Amino acid sequence: MDKLMTNKWFVRIASFVIAVLLFISANFELQSDKKAIGFSTSPDIDTVTIENVPVEVYYDMENLVVSGIPDSVDVTLKGAKALVTAAKNQRDFKVYVDLSDPNITIGSRTVTFKISDLNEKLVATIEPEYVEANIQERVTKEFPVEAEYDPSVLADGYSAEPPTVSPQTVKVTGAKETIEQISYVKAMIGLNKDVKETVNGKATVRALDRNLNNLDVIIEPASVNVTLPISIPSKKVKINAVQKGKAKDGIRIKSLSVNPKEVTVYGKEEDLKNINNINVNVDISKVTGDTELEVKLPQSDDVKKMSVSTVKVKVQTDHVVDEDEEEKEKEDQDQEQEEQIEQHKEEQTQTQEPQKQQEEEQEVSVESKKLTNLIIGITGLDENQEVEVEPKTTDITLMGASQDLKNITVNDIVVTADVSQLTEGKHDVPLSVKVPDNVEWELSSSTATVSITQKEET
Numbered sequence: 001m002d003k004l005m006t007n008k009w010f011v012r013i014a015s016f017v018i019a020v021l022l023f024i025s026a027n028f029e030l031q032s033d034k035k036a037i038g039f040s041t042s043p044d045i046d047t048v049t050i051e052n053v054p055v056e057v058y059y060d061m062e063n064l065v066v067s068g069i070p071d072s073v074d075v076t077l078k079g080a081k082a083l084v085t086a087a088k089n090q091r092d093f094k095v096y097v098d099l100s101d102p103n104i105t106i107g108s109r110t111v112t113f114k115i116s117d118l119n120e121k122l123v124a125t126i127e128p129e130y131v132e133a134n135i136q137e138r139v140t141k142e143f144p145v146e147a148e149y150d151p152s153v154l155a156d157g158y159s160a161e162p163p164t165v166s167p168q169t170v171k172v173t174g175a176k177e178t179i180e181q182i183s184y185v186k187a188m189i190g191l192n193k194d195v196k197e198t199v200n201g202k203a204t205v206r207a208l209d210r211n212l213n214n215l216d217v218i219i220e221p222a223s224v225n226v227t228l229p230i231s232i233p234s235k236k237v238k239i240n241a242v243q244k245g246k247a248k249d250g251i252r253i254k255s256l257s258v259n260p261k262e263v264t265v266y267g268k269e270e271d272l273k274n275i276n277n278i279n280v281n282v283d284i285s286k287v288t289g290d291t292e293l294e295v296k297l298p299q300s301d302d303v304k305k306m307s308v309s310t311v312k313v314k315v316q317t318d319h320v321v322d323e324d325e326e327e328k329e330k331e332d333q334d335q336e337q338e339e340q341i342e343q344h345k346e347e348q349t350q351t352q353e354p355q356k357q358q359e360e361e362q363e364v365s366v367e368s369k370k371l372t373n374l375i376i377g378i379t380g381l382d383e384n385q386e387v388e389v390e391p392k393t394t395d396i397t398l399m400g401a402s403q404d405l406k407n408i409t410v411n412d413i414v415v416t417a418d419v420s421q422l423t424e425g426k427h428d429v430p431l432s433v434k435v436p437d438n439v440e441w442e443l444s445s446s447t448a449t450v451s452i453t454q455k456e457e458t
Contacts, residue, residue, distance in 0.1 A: 044080065044081040045078070045079065045080065045081070046078070046079070046080070046081035046084045046085070047076065047077070047078045047084070048076070048077055048084050048085075048088050049074055049075070049076045049077075050074065050075045050076075050077065050087075050088055050091065051072075051074045052072040052074070053072055053073055053074065053075045053091070053095050054071065054072050054095070055069060055070060055071060055072055055073055055095050055096065055097065055113065056094060056095070056096040056097075057069055057096070057097045057099065058096060058097070058098050058099060058100040059099040059100055059104075059135070060100070060102070060104075061138075062138065063137065063138050064099075064104075064135055064136065064137065064138050065135075065136045065137070065138045065174055065175040065178075066099060066133055066134070066135055066136075067133070067134045067136070067175060067216065068108075068131060068132055068133045068134045069097055069111070069131055069133050070128075070131065073095055073113060073126050073127060073128065074126070074127045075093075075095060075115070075124055075125070075126055075127075076124070076125040076126075076127070077118075077122050077123070077124055078122065078123045078124075078125075079119070079121050079122035079123060080121065080122075083119050083121055083122055084122065086119075087118065087119060087122060092117055093115055093116065093117045093118040093124075094115065094116045094117055095113055095114070095115050095126060096113070096114055096115075096116065097111050097112075097113060097114070097133070098114065099111065099133070099135065104135060105135070106135055106136060106137060107134070107135060108132055108133065108134050108135075109132070109133055109135065110130055110131070110132055110133075111130060111131060111132075111133045112129065112130040113126045113128075113129065113130065113131075134175070136175030136176055136177055136178070137175070137176045138173065138174075138175070138176075139173070139174065139175070139176045139179045140171055140172070140173040141171070141172055141179050141182075142169050142170070142171050142172075143169060143170060143171075143172055143182065143185040143207070144168060144169050144185065145165045145167075145168060145169060145170055145185050145186070145187050145205055145224055146165075146184065146185065146186050146187070147163035147164070147165045147186070147187045147188075147189055147203065147224075147226045147228070148163075148186050148187070148188050148189065149163065149188070149189040149191055149228055150191060153191045153192065153193050153194070153195055154191075154194075154195050154230065155194040155195060155196045155304075156194075156304065157232050157233075157266065157267050157268050157304040158195070158196055158230055158231065158232045158304075159230070159231065159232070159233070160228055160229065160230050160231075161228075161229040161230075161231070163189060163226055163227060163228040163229075164226070164227045165187060165224050165225070165226055166224060166225045166226075167221070167224060170185060170205055170219050170220060170221060170224070171219070171220045172185065172207055172217050172218070172219050172220075173217060173218040173219075173220070174207075174215070174216065174217035174218060178215050178216065178217055179217065181209045181210075181215060182207050182208070182209065182215060182217075183208060183209055183210040184207075184208040184212070185205060185206070185207050185208070185219075186205070186206055186208060187203035187204065187205050187206075187223075187224050187226055188203055188204070188206070189201070189203050189226050189228055190203070191228075195230055196230065196232075197230060198227065198228065198229045198230050198231075199226075199227070199228040199230065200225075200226070200227050200228075201225075201226060202223045202224065202225060202226070203223060203224060203226045204222060204223050205219045205221070205222060205223060205224055206219075207219060232266045232267070232304060232305075233266065233267065233268065233269040233272055234264050234265065234266045234272075235264070235265055235272040235275065235456060236262050236263070236264050236265075236384065236454070236455075237262065237263060237265060237275055237276060237277050237278055237454060238261060238262055238276075238277045238278075238424075238454070239258045239260070239261060239262060239263055239277070239278050239279075239280055239297070239311055240258075240277050240278070240279045240280070241256035241257070241258050241279075241280055241282050241313050242279045242280065242281050242282065243256065243282055243284050244281040244282060244283050244284070245283045245284050245285035246284070246285055247284050247285070247287060247317075248285070248286075248287070248288060251287060251288065251289070251317050251318075252317060252318045253284055253287070253315065253316075253317055254316040254317055254318045255315075255316045256282055256313055256314070256315055256316075257313070257314045257316075258280065258311050258312070258313055258314075259311060259312045259313075259314065260308065260311060262384070263278060263297060263306050263307055263308055263311075264306065264307035265278070265303045265305075265306050265307075266303065266304050266305045266306070267302050267303050267304045268302070268304075271302035271303075272302075274302070275300075275302065275303070276424060276453075276454055277424070277454075278297060278298065279298075280295050280296075280297055280298065280311060280313070281295070281298075282295060282313050282315070284315070287315055287317060289317055290314075290315065290316050290317055291314075291315050292312055292313070292314050292315070293312070293313045293315060294310050294311075294312055294313075295310060295311055295312075295313050296309060296310050297309055297310060297311060367399070367400070367401070367402045367405055368397055368398065368399045368405075369397070369398045369399075369405040369408065370395060370396070370397045370398075371395065371396050371398065371408075371409075371410050371413060372393075372395045373393045373395070373410070374393055374394055374395070374396055374410055374413055374415050375392065375393055375415070376389050376391070376392060376393060376394055376415050376416070376417055376431065376448050377414065377415065377416040377417070378416065378417055378419055378450070379416050379417070379418050379419070379420065380418050380419050380420025380421070381419055381420075381452075384454060384455050385424070385452055385453065385454060385455060386452070386453050386454070386455050387419060387450060387451065387452050387453075388450070388451045388453075389417065389448050389449070389450055389451075390448065390449045390451075391445070391448060394415055394431065394443055394444055394445055394448070395443070395444040396413060396415070396433065396435075396441055396442070396443050396444070397441065397442045397444075398435065398439050398440070398441050399439070399440040399441070399442070400438055400439040400440060401438065404436070404438050404439055405439065408435075408436060408439070412435070412436055413433065413434070413435055413441075414433070414434040415431055415432070415433050415434075415443070416431070416432050416434075417429040417430075417431055417432070417448050417450055418432065419450055419452060422450065422452055423452070424452050424453060424454060425451070425452060426449060426450070426451050427449070427450050427452070428447045428448075428449055428450075429447060429448055429449075429450045430446060430447050431443060431445075431446055431447060431448055
């Protein structure tokens with residue numbers, strides 16, 4: 001036995017037998033349909049479809065644009081299962097279209113998909129097998145960008161000024177035919193509902209044809225900075241304090257003063273035109289003396305917001321005296337006023353008598369002079385008010401000595417209407433006249449009609 005183990009031929013034969021047995025064992029299979037034992041030496045064949053395999057296109061990218069070729073295709077592989085499985089998992093093969101020929105012509109052509117880097121023992125089928133490609137000249141052109149937004153998302157009463165874009169132009173690159181179809185280059189501003197504040201952000205730029213269809217082009221930059229100023233119209237109006245209720249016995253309301261005197265209201269421009277003041281009701285039924293009340297301002301539906309929601313009203317009062325005493329006090333005041341009037345008449349008579357006597361003693365030549373189209377000036381106008389005067393001019397007749405009238409011109413006469421105590425609306429105002437000394441005058445019209453309105457907020 002030891003001799004056999006040391007014989008090299010015995011060892012070689014034994015090794016061969018063992019190898020054969022191992023091969024038989026590896027390829028042994030049970031034939032179920034024939035109930036017999038057989039051997040299989042051919043590999044398993046498998047077929048698999050790999051979807052969405054990327055397509056590479058080779059062409060002159062600096063001067064041409066190729067369209068019509070899909071981004072991906074489906075590839076069916078057939079062959080040994082092990083090789084198919086490896087190709088499916090690794091996906092190290094490529095599907096491509098070769099249009100790199102420098103002499104290629106512009107226009108449409110049928111192109112076939114090709115595959116590379118695939119094991120030669122596998123059979124590949126590409127779906128689709130070929131497509132119609134369109135080859136065009138590559139063109140770059142500059143276009144202005146127009147920003148757009150949906151005005152319906154603005155809060156009620158608010159409005160937007162024209163949006164601004166930066167940069168104002170972009171470069172668009174694509175096929176010449178496509179570039180020629182561009183009618184609009186727009187940047188759509190995305191807005192939320194009920195916008196009340198200015199919007200700053202970025203917007204994607206799109207190239208559109210005349211029917212507002214997106215065009216397949218390259219835009220640089222792809223997005224732009226946009227600003228959409230949003231505001232609401234406003235107007236300053238006066239606040240009027242209005243008494244409500246009945247004052248307590250013995251209390252009389254002397255005055256009501258409001259602080260602040262004005263409020264800024266915000267809303268639609270057409271609604272604000274009808275708002276000239278806001279009346280705030282002051283309940284005087286609980287007032288017992290001088291006091292300061294904080295009162296809420298009423299807000300109508302036309303007003304979207306106000307600069308202040310409450311105001312302070314200062315109430316000044318008088319204590320009412322007994323009715324008999326009040327009547328007696330009034331009679332005393334009337335009597336005193338009559339006495340003052342009589343005294344004034346006596347003084348005027350005493351002054352006029354020497355003058356009359358002097359006039360009788362001297363022979364003076366009295367003449368008249370008429371000046372026309374004197375502009376009526378306005379005094380006492382609040383800076384927040386506007387005024388219109390009708391008529392705007394008047395005529396004046398001057399009477400006096402000829403030497404006094406001789407050098408008087410329209411520049412020496414001042415005609416004014418004082419509106420310092422007037423509220424908004426139309427008023428007939430007496431005219432005041434300033435003339436040189438020793439001259440009497442008479443206006444063609446002693447009053448003028450004045451219309452006072454509140455200035456609109458700018």
